[in-house]
Amino acid sequence: MRHSWLTNLRRYLEQEVRKILRDHYRVEVDKETPVRYYLDFKNDERLVELKEALERIDRGKFGVCLSCGGPIEIHTLKASPGVQFCDNCLDALQESTSGHVRPASLHHA
Numbered sequence: 001m002r003h004s005w006l007t008n009l010r011r012y013l014e015q016e017v018r019k020i021l022r023d024h025y026r027v028e029v030d031k032e033t034p035v036r037y038y039l040d041f042k043n044d045e046r047l048v049e050l051k052e053a054l055e056r057i058d059r060g061k062f063g064v065c066l067s068c069g070g071p072i073e074i075h076t077l078k079a080s081p082g083v084q085f086c087d088n089c090l091d092a093l094q095e096s097t098s099g100h101v102r103p104a105s106l107h108h109a
Contacts, residue, residue, distance in 0.1 A: 005074075010057055013050050013081055020047055049082035056084075065089050 017035040021027040029038055039051040056062035063072045067089040076083050076090075085093060 006057055006062065009062075009077070009081070010054065013054055013057075017047060017050050020044065020050075049080075053081040067093070 014035045017039065018029045021029055021035075021038055024044070027038060029035055036051065036054065039047055053062060056064075063074075063077055064070075065072055065086040066084045068086065070086055072083060072086045076087060083090070
């Protein structure tokens, strides 16, 4: 099931890339050419986020929290495919940067 979800997500991300390139840069992406080819030429924040998400899918690291190694919630990935922390670790990170540090708060069971 996870494999088909990732395949669908990859298609969605690639469609988003094509839409941004078409609408903002007036670049038509040939359907036979991987979208990554076009991403190397743009320094657009959203395109960079999408490129990194596609690369993490290829490496099998998409949806894996950088802090705890646990899964990132699907609702979070759908809202922002570039996120690299699960909700709990992201909350803990935000708390630590706002001065409310909890010991070992970046790791959870």
